[in-house]
Amino acid sequence: MSRYDRAASIARTGTWLSGIALVGLVGVYIRALAFTPIERFQGPAQKIYYIHVPTAWAALMAFSVTGIVSLLYLWLRDRKLDVVAASSAEVGLAFSVAMLTTGPIWGKPIWGTWWSWDARLTSTLFIFLLFIGYLVLRNALGDPEQRARYSAVLGTLAIVLVPFIHMTVYLFRTLHPRPIIAKPGAPSLPGEMLVTFFLSLAVFTVLYIGFVMQRYALTVFEDIREEEAAHAVS
Amino acid sequence: MGDAQFWRAAFALAGKDLRIEWRTKTAFASSLVFAVLVLAVFYFMRDPTIVTLVDIAPGALWVTITFAAMLGLNRAFLLEQENHSLDGLLLTPAPRTAIFVGKLLGNLVFVFTVELVSLPLFILFYDLPLGRELPTLTLVMVLATVAFVTVGTLLSSMVVRTRFAELMLPVLLLPFLVPPVVGAVQLTARILASRPLSELSGWLKLLVSFDVVFLVLCVLLFEATLDE
Amino acid sequence: MQYPDNGAYMVAAYVVTAVVVVAYAAWLWYRIQKNR
Numbered sequence: 001m002s003r004y005d006r007a008a009s010i011a012r013t014g015t016w017l018s019g020i021a022l023v024g025l026v027g028v029y030i031r032a033l034a035f036t037p038i039e040r041f042q043g044p045a046q047k048i049y050y051i052h053v054p055t056a057w058a059a060l061m062a063f064s065v066t067g068i069v070s071l072l073y074l075w076l077r078d079r080k081l082d083v084v085a086a087s088s089a090e091v092g093l094a095f096s097v098a099m100l101t102t103g104p105i106w107g108k109p110i111w112g113t114w115w116s117w118d119a120r121l122t123s124t125l126f127i128f129l130l131f132i133g134y135l136v137l138r139n140a141l142g143d144p145e146q147r148a149r150y151s152a153v154l155g156t157l158a159i160v161l162v163p164f165i166h167m168t169v170y171l172f173r174t175l176h177p178r179p180i181i182a183k184p185g186a187p188s189l190p191g192e193m194l195v196t197f198f199l200s201l202a203v204f205t206v207l208y209i210g211f212v213m214q215r216y217a218l219t220v221f222e223d224i225r226e227e228e229a230a231h232a233v234s
Numbered sequence: 235m236g237d238a239q240f241w242r243a244a245f246a247l248a249g250k251d252l253r254i255e256w257r258t259k260t261a262f263a264s265s266l267v268f269a270v271l272v273l274a275v276f277y278f279m280r281d282p283t284i285v286t287l288v289d290i291a292p293g294a295l296w297v298t299i300t301f302a303a304m305l306g307l308n309r310a311f312l313l314e315q316e317n318h319s320l321d322g323l324l325l326t327p328a329p330r331t332a333i334f335v336g337k338l339l340g341n342l343v344f345v346f347t348v349e350l351v352s353l354p355l356f357i358l359f360y361d362l363p364l365g366r367e368l369p370t371l372t373l374v375m376v377l378a379t380v381a382f383v384t385v386g387t388l389l390s391s392m393v394v395r396t397r398f399a400e401l402m403l404p405v406l407l408l409p410f411l412v413p414p415v416v417g418a419v420q421l422t423a424r425i426l427a428s429r430p431l432s433e434l435s436g437w438l439k440l441l442v443s444f445d446v447v448f449l450v451l452c453v454l455l456f457e458a459t460l461d462e
Numbered sequence: 463m464q465y466p467d468n469g470a471y472m473v474a475a476y477v478v479t480a481v482v483v484v485a486y487a488a489w490l491w492y493r494i495q496k497n498r
Contacts, residue, residue: 011494018487025483029476043466048475055479074458094486101482102475109468126409133406140396146461150392153455154406157385160451164413164444171436172416207483214490221497 007220014213021207028200036196045109050196052102054204055095056124061208062092063127066134067159070152082148085155087215089134091208096128119169126165130158144223240332247336252343261309262347265302269352272298273359287360292422295356296415299375300382302348306341307386308394308403334456338387345379367425370434374421377441381414381448382407388452391459410448417441 001009032050039046065088073081103121104114115121134154141147189197255261276294277287353375357364364371386407393402417437424433 008498011498015491015494018490022483022487025480029480033472033476038465040465043468045466045468045471045475047472051475051479074455091486094482098479098482101478105471105475105478109466109471126412129409133409136402136405137392137396140398140402146395149458153388153392153458156455157388157410157448157451160447161410161413164440164447165409167440168413168416171440172420174436211486211490214494218490218494218497221494225497 003220004224007217007224010213011217011221014210014215014217017206017210018214019210021203021210024199024203024206028196028203031199032196036192039193042110045106048102048106048110050193050200052099052106053197054200055099055102057201058204058208059092059095059099059124059127061205062088062095062212063131063162064159065212066092066131066155070155070159073148073152074156079144079148082151083216083219084212086135086138086151087212087219089131089155090215091211093128093131093135094211095204095208096124096131099124100128117169118173119166122169123162123166127162130161134158240329240335243326243329243332244336244339247333248339248343251337251340255306255309255340255344261305261344265298265305265348266351268301268305269298269348269355272301273355277359288362288426291356291360291362291426292419294360295352295422296378296419298352299345299349299379300411300415302352303341303345303379303383303386304404304407306344306348307383307390307407308399330457330460331453334387334391334453337391338384341383341387342379345383346376349375349379362426363428364426367428371422371425374418374425374438374441377438377445378414378418381441381444382411384445384448384452385410388456388459391456395461413444414441417444 028050032047036047036050038044066085069081069085069088073085103124107116108114134151137154138147138151141150272294276290276297280290353371356362386403389406389410390399390403393399393406396402417440421434421437421441424437
């Protein structure tokens with residue numbers, strides 16, 4: 001199979017996965033909005049949980065993949081790994097945007113504040129900023145091999161940094177105790193709600209995988225086009 | 235190839251960088267002016283009945299230091315770029331990591347010098363109560379500086395090859411500044427208030443672990459930033 | 463009504479997420495079609 005054929009096959013599979021996940025997402029929406037009970041004390045806004053947490057999970061997954069694959073690239077120097085890392089970063093950025101917008105929309109009615117600088121929220125904000133930095137760096141480098149190497153260095157640094165960010169905010173909070181406004185009971189969801197939550201989690205996971213495969217194939221297609229254009233000139 | 239040769243190469247590199255900077259003193263002078271500006275601005279931009287000088291001193295001090303660090307960081311590699319002396323360095327038998335350590339040492343000396351001059355300025359202009367706590371504060375400044383200068387040196391070695399290097403370095407470096415600078419500010423505030431060691435230990439552990447982890451990581455990663 | 467009246471937030475969050483996801487999916491699909 002040629003490189004193009006391999007990419008086309010990945011594009012096909014990825015598009016299918018994304019398509020199925022999108023249909024699944026419609027199902028989750030319907031189930032969450034119409035067939036899952038409203039939480040009595042928190043109201044309808046509690047249902048944002050079924051969407052916000054899975055997007056955060058997808059963003060975190062994307063970030064971890066970029067970080068780990070970056071490290072793998074530095075070890076194995078296989079360009080395919082670089083494409084995976086970069087694809088995961090772009091997809092992760094998309095999920096981060098959803099995560100960072102639904103977060104405050106959820107926070108305001110449930111916690112009474114748009115933003116609270118707690119360890120989790122702050123870490124997710126920094127993951128977003130690190131994604132942007134990663135993609136900005138890639139954009140500024142022309143040579144593919146250099147770009148792959150430098151991105152991998154940044155990706156590795158980034159994934160090591162995040163636990164420290166978490167720790168920093170945790171230290172800050174424990175030494176500056178703030179009144180804790182009612183926190184939604186995340187772990188103890190009753191049956192119906194738990195099912196909706198896990199369905200959503202599964203859908204977003206499949207969506208992530210589908211998107212990354214599509215993005216990967218797209219990169220290969222774009223590379224092939226560039227190479228053909230270069231050949232035509234020379 | 236032994237340890238001695240490694241350190242000789244590193245120190246030679248650091249010395250060369252510092253000598254070049256000393257000749258023009260541009261980055262150093264800019265940092266100093268910036269320090270005094272920050273001092274003045276932070277002094278005047280508060281309501282003196284609500285915010286005391288001791289409240290804003292830690293923040294002002296570390297804003298000064300981090301900006302000075304960023305000023306100095308890019309210059310180190312920019313000079314290399316202009317003189318293509320990095321290629322010459324790569325031909326020598328000096329191990330690659332010696333180049334990184336040399337750069338790091340040069341940058342550290344630069345930032346430490348700025349700190350050495352800024353701290354007395356702050357104590358002077360903000361009437362800070364420092365005496366017995368000076369050794370602890372010095373330790374904190376060293377730990378925090380090593381933290382962000384290490385990551386900054388590595389990042390600037392990559393960023394210097396991009397078009398908007400001066401813009402890219404802060405964008406990439408800022409997330410990495412958060413643990414050490416927040417730690418440094420928290421520690422400085424507590425030190426100025428003469429808090430006991432038990433209240434400092436958590437932040438100190440954070441700084442030390444950050445230093446160790448990123449020092450090792452950056453030394454290992456430097457090789458990957460060299461284009462052959 | 464027993465529960466707080468915050469349905470608008472829920473709608474906003476669900477709409478925003480749908481827009482982001484669908485927009486990104488569409489953009490990916492479009493770029494793949496253009497480049498394959």
